[in-house]
Amino acid sequence: xxxxxxxxxxxxxxxxxxxxxxxxxxxxxxxxxxxxxxxxxxxxxxxxxxxxxxxxxxxxxxxxxxxxxxxxxxxxxxxxxxxxxxxxxxxxxxxxxxxxxxxxxxxxxxxxxxxxxxxxxxxxxxxxxxxxxxxxxxxxxxxxxxxxxxxxxxxxxxxxxxxxxxxxxxxxxxxxxxxxxxxxxxxxxxxxxxxxxxxxxxxxxxxxxxxxxxxxxxxxxxxxxxxxxxxxxxxxxxxxxxxxxxxxxxxxxxxxxxxxxxxxxxxxxxxxxxxxxxxxxxxxxxxxxxxxxxxxxxxxxxxxxxxxxxxxxxxxxxxxxxxxxxxx
Amino acid sequence: xxxxxxxxxxxxxxxxxxxxxxxxxxxxxxxxxxxxxxxxxxxxxxxxxxxxxxxxxxxxxxxxxxxxxxxxxxxxxxxxxxxxxxxxxxxxxxxxxxxxxxxxxxxxxxxxxxxxxxxxxxxxxxxxxxxxxxxxxxxxxxxxxxxxxxxxxxxxxxxxxxxxxxxxxxxxxxxxxxxxxxxxxxxxxxxxxxxxxxxxxxxxxxxxxxxxxxxxxxxxxxxxxxxxxxxxxxxxxxxxxxxxxxxxxxxx
Numbered sequence: 001x002x003x004x005x006x007x008x009x010x011x012x013x014x015x016x017x018x019x020x021x022x023x024x025x026x027x028x029x030x031x032x033x034x035x036x037x038x039x040x041x042x043x044x045x046x047x048x049x050x051x052x053x054x055x056x057x058x059x060x061x062x063x064x065x066x067x068x069x070x071x072x073x074x075x076x077x078x079x080x081x082x083x084x085x086x087x088x089x090x091x092x093x094x095x096x097x098x099x100x101x102x103x104x105x106x107x108x109x110x111x112x113x114x115x116x117x118x119x120x121x122x123x124x125x126x127x128x129x130x131x132x133x134x135x136x137x138x139x140x141x142x143x144x145x146x147x148x149x150x151x152x153x154x155x156x157x158x159x160x161x162x163x164x165x166x167x168x169x170x171x172x173x174x175x176x177x178x179x180x181x182x183x184x185x186x187x188x189x190x191x192x193x194x195x196x197x198x199x200x201x202x203x204x205x206x207x208x209x210x211x212x213x214x215x216x217x218x219x220x221x222x223x224x225x226x227x228x229x230x231x232x233x234x235x236x237x238x239x240x241x242x243x244x245x246x247x248x249x250x251x252x253x254x255x256x257x258x259x260x261x262x263x264x265x266x267x268x269x270x271x272x273x274x275x276x277x278x279x280x281x282x283x284x285x286x287x288x289x290x291x292x293x294x295x296x297x298x299x300x301x302x303x304x305x306x307x308x309x310x311x312x313x314x315x316x317x318x319x320x321x322x323x324x325x326x327x328x
Numbered sequence: 329x330x331x332x333x334x335x336x337x338x339x340x341x342x343x344x345x346x347x348x349x350x351x352x353x354x355x356x357x358x359x360x361x362x363x364x365x366x367x368x369x370x371x372x373x374x375x376x377x378x379x380x381x382x383x384x385x386x387x388x389x390x391x392x393x394x395x396x397x398x399x400x401x402x403x404x405x406x407x408x409x410x411x412x413x414x415x416x417x418x419x420x421x422x423x424x425x426x427x428x429x430x431x432x433x434x435x436x437x438x439x440x441x442x443x444x445x446x447x448x449x450x451x452x453x454x455x456x457x458x459x460x461x462x463x464x465x466x467x468x469x470x471x472x473x474x475x476x477x478x479x480x481x482x483x484x485x486x487x488x489x490x491x492x493x494x495x496x497x498x499x500x501x502x503x504x505x506x507x508x509x510x511x512x513x514x515x516x517x518x519x520x521x522x523x524x525x526x527x528x529x530x531x532x533x534x535x536x537x538x539x540x541x542x543x544x545x546x547x548x549x550x551x552x553x554x555x556x557x558x559x560x561x562x563x564x565x566x567x568x569x570x571x572x573x574x575x576x577x578x579x580x
Contacts, residue, residue, distance in 0.1 A: 221430055
């Protein structure tokens, strides 16, 4: 029992890193314009496409994928429920409502203003969700995320109402679907912020693990429960806001990646966070490559593909919860 | 010494702990007994700063538990509660390492590793370090948590009903382990117990609470009498001397 588990644990980050590397290289050379190693050396136009479009797009995919997966990991751990993630806690919809609010109230707002406002909304929405689930009596594993999905529905309904009034419904639906086809140099850099936040989360991984073990566990070893709960939810809200504003929502990513990784490696965040980040990056790059390749030369938005793949995996995870899986 | 002064806690109209003054010793095994709702667990939670008090102070060797930095308190006092058991999938080894957090903040020093190893060894968990805690039996899991507080290496170890859900084999094993912490590690073990005979056999001192107040306090010989126990529980007891221990019979 002990040997296979530690072997898996030792190998997992390297396997995930190798997958990221291979997929990233593929991502750099897949697209409408023909770019390969030879043309990079000889053709200045290919070099330009490579530097202005392919590299930014691949970097954006890696950053968004890893950050959202880590945001989901922290949320499910702190909420002590494996089905709590940005998608199922209303965080994404709240961020979208914030983005709309920023657009309507401050026409021509800078991207940082939009991110800040979306983050405040995402944080408030998530805090509302946590407040609700702490007050309700039932603690069924499935009902908790259902409350979050309902809450998210309310947020997006409000957003839709105002979007309709301002003739923004189409724009809104484009925003809310994660799409990297518009990513070029100069239009994705805010995602580095999400990457930085993930690094910070890693530095404090032990605190988050302790806080997720419960208030009394944390207090006993001198970890400030309220502080690290708030810090963790802030990180999740920040990452979600940055990704939603910059490239749009990628549903279910923050749910399925941490679930699968922690199923194999356990819940010690210091140990699972790097693998979760790498696996999230790999999945998003893979889905984006599929999106570019399936109906070439057109594209399917990555949000659509991850949404289809993710909701299917989500269902599998929910249905197999009867075995040792979801005892939260 | 832990100095408890005038601790009061109420929930609405109900006063759960009512102006308790108490000194807990810096060595030995101290058991807190009493009927349900006497305020035992609430008092233990307040002493360990898990719960705030409405009034009063608690000081561990002069350190105010409510006002001092939590991690300083965590080096002097540890608390193990029944309901802190978690569904998180972490291994026994990782759990015990968390005991070192107040000392190392997660970056284990060689001293930490030695403390973790000896705690695991002392609690006989050597074969289980890689096992996730949710796969353990109740007795094993309780030992894993004891190993964590042992690695935390605090003078005071507080336990809230540690025998819950344990059969007599594991309950006795755990009580021996705790007695050993006091005898060989020089710790002060304070525990809330429901089984008064375990309290009688393993304690140096028994504190009995009723209606939020301390009603009996002394060595087992003084508290394990029919009169004293009746004053605590409001029912009749027979107390028998058995191999030098005082055992209460209350089954009929």
